[in-house]
Amino acid sequence: MTSVHEAVGGLATDVCLPDGAGPFPAVLIRTPYDRTRHLAEARGWARRGFAAVVQDVRGRFASPGQWHPYESEAADGVVTARWIRRQPWSDGRYVAVGASYAAQCALVLVLHVDEAEVRPDAVIAAVPALGAADTAREPSGVERLLARAGWWAAHGDRRDSEEGALAQALAADPGLLTHLPLTGLPERLGRSLPSWAGLWQRRERGRLVSRAAHADVPLLAVGGHHDHFTEDTVALWRTWGGPSARLLLGPWGHGLVAAPGPDAGPAHRVALGELYARWARRALTRGLAPGHHGALALGGSDLWLPAGTEGEPRTQRLRLLRGSCFTADPDRPVRSDDLTVPTTGPPDRCLLATPPLPRPVDAVGAVRVRLRATADTPSADWAVRLVAVTPDGFAERLAVGVVRREHPEDGEFTVDLGRLTRRLPAGTRLRLEIAGHHFPAHARNPHTGADPVTADRLLSSRRDVDPTSVSLTLHVLPSRPHSIDPAKEILR
Structure with missing residues (x-):
């Protein structure tokens, strides 16, 4: 195994080559999180016969230039892809690989590049x-505050990263994110973050997904x-x-198998590195069957499903x-990081619950809540959280959905809470x-009609929910499923 450092298009690039004369297929990983942290991953690819090329994106770590998130990755990726295919160790084929931001770097090479000769295989x-x-x-347009504040505090407008920057700031000032306006967060962090305010001016979601229909290479999508x-x-x-197209979805957080959820079982400890390499080899040799396949872990069990x-839609009976x-x-919002429910004082939310489940339920599919409710302010967010409560009183969040309504006097609407793939034991209350x-x-809706990011004034909002109108729909499997082998589904 040989490792060399290159400056490709002026950007810091490490290449890890397998033993032997070659030529080899390659993998390309472009990252803002420090290419040196991918050394073990690169060596794993090389051990499996791939030339691993890992690059710091422009303006990050050892790569020169200005760091502008999501703006120049296609152009820089094209230069690097062209360079790979000209190397004597390259057999002309490469796989674009990445997680989180690096996944976007990989996808734009497929979805934003016109030259077929530089697109990945x-x-x-x-x-x-x-x-x-x-x-x-x-x-729905509602702002994801905590995750973006954490990312921008750690990585935004800087060459390196400080992973715990927001946690340290919150330890010093627990009310940090309550100060208004939210555009003033950089000043309260003591950091120059010129791109922070511009982030919230970007409202167009789904651009890459809309282009995905025109993709012409195999995909392996992995999530939690x-x-x-x-x-x-x-x-x-x-x-x-x-x-x-293949999908692998397990009971994991953003760190995948390194961040298992409370519903993960032993069967969900997938060796991703080995699976990625096997899939890449089959993709490059056109050994994958056409179509969309893959595997979903059924959390709370040791099963995998196609x-x-x-499941079939079933409306759950609710009691106010x-x-x-x-x-x-x-000024006293319901918190996302606290599942305790106040039982005294003026209510700050509407609470409903199901009877204990008489038997285990395999909920697989979309979760939706339909309700009729009104607010007395010009704008209102409706946050709906589904929590599983075990017979011994342990509470676990299952799903959350948030919608913003600018005409809250119009009463009936639906809140989508995403998807569940989860076994719920008998005796569980929802x-x-x-x-x-x-x-x-x-972010908190200020209820004035102002933008939550720039608002400097907050109003309380009176809410009225018709409890007889509230319906919770889960998609439930009609019978106990049989487990599949996730590797076989990914590699077939």
């Missing part, structure tokens, strides 16, 4: 951060049920127009506990919380 996109607006907003970008991962796979599995009338006060905020995961 296959792409692996894990927990893909598809663009600035895609990462910063829910599909507990990741911020689960819906984008699934949408990318569903839309992909290449000759084959990708695309969907309290709060059909409540006040959404942005608790549904309907609130006006989900902070700090999401």
Whole structure:
């Protein structure tokens, strides 16, 4: 195994070559998170017969220039791809690989590059951060505050990274994210972050997904049920127009197998490095069957299901506990990081619950809540959180959805809570919380009609929910499923 350092297009690039004379197929990883942290990954690819090329994106770590997130990755990727195919160790084929921001770097080479001769022959996109607006907003437009503040504090407008920057700032000032306006966050962090305010001006989501229908190479999309970008991962796979598309979705967070959720089992400890290499080899030799296939882990069990599995819609019976009338006060918002529910004082949310489940339920598919409710302010967010409560009282968040309504006097609407792929044991109660905020995961709606990012004034909002109108729909498998081998589904 040989490692060399190059300056490709002026950008810091490490190449790890397998033993032997070659030529070899290559993998390309372009990252803003320090190419040296990918050394073990590069060596793993080289051991499996691939030339691994790892590059710091422009303006990050050892690469010169200005760091402008999501703006120059296609152009720089083209230069690097062209260089790879001209190297004596290259057999002319390469796979674009990446996770999170690096997945976007890989995808733009397929979806934003016209020259067929530089596009990759296959792409692996894990927990893909598809663009600035895609990462910063829910599909409804509501701002994802905590995750973006953490990312920008750690990586924004700087050459290196400080992973714990936001946590340190919150330790010093627990109310850091409550100060208004949110555009003033950089000053409170003591950092120059000129791109922070511009992030919230980007509202167009789904640009890469819309282009995915025109893709012409194989895709492996990998995600986690507990990741911020689960819906984008699934949408990318569903839309992909290449000759084959594979999806692997496990009970993991943004760190995949290194970040298992509470519902992960021993069967969900997948050796991703080995699976990626085997898939890449089959993709390059055109050994993959056409079509969309893959595997979904059924959390709370040790089972894997075929990708695309969907249960039958079932409406769950709900009983009002309290709060059909409540006040959404942005000075005292319902918190995203606290599942305790106040039982005294004026209600800050509407609470409903199901009876204990009489038998285990395999919920696989979309979760939706339909309700009739009103607010007395010009703008209102409706945050709906689904929580599983075990017979011994342990609470676990299952799903969250947030919508913004600019005409809150119009009463009936639907809130999508994403997807569940989860076994719920008998005796579990499902608790549904309907609130006006989900902070700090999401920015607080000031209720004045002003932009939550630039607002400097907050109003309380009176809410009225018709409890008889609230319906919770889960998609439930009609019978116990049989487990599949996820590797076979990915490699077939």
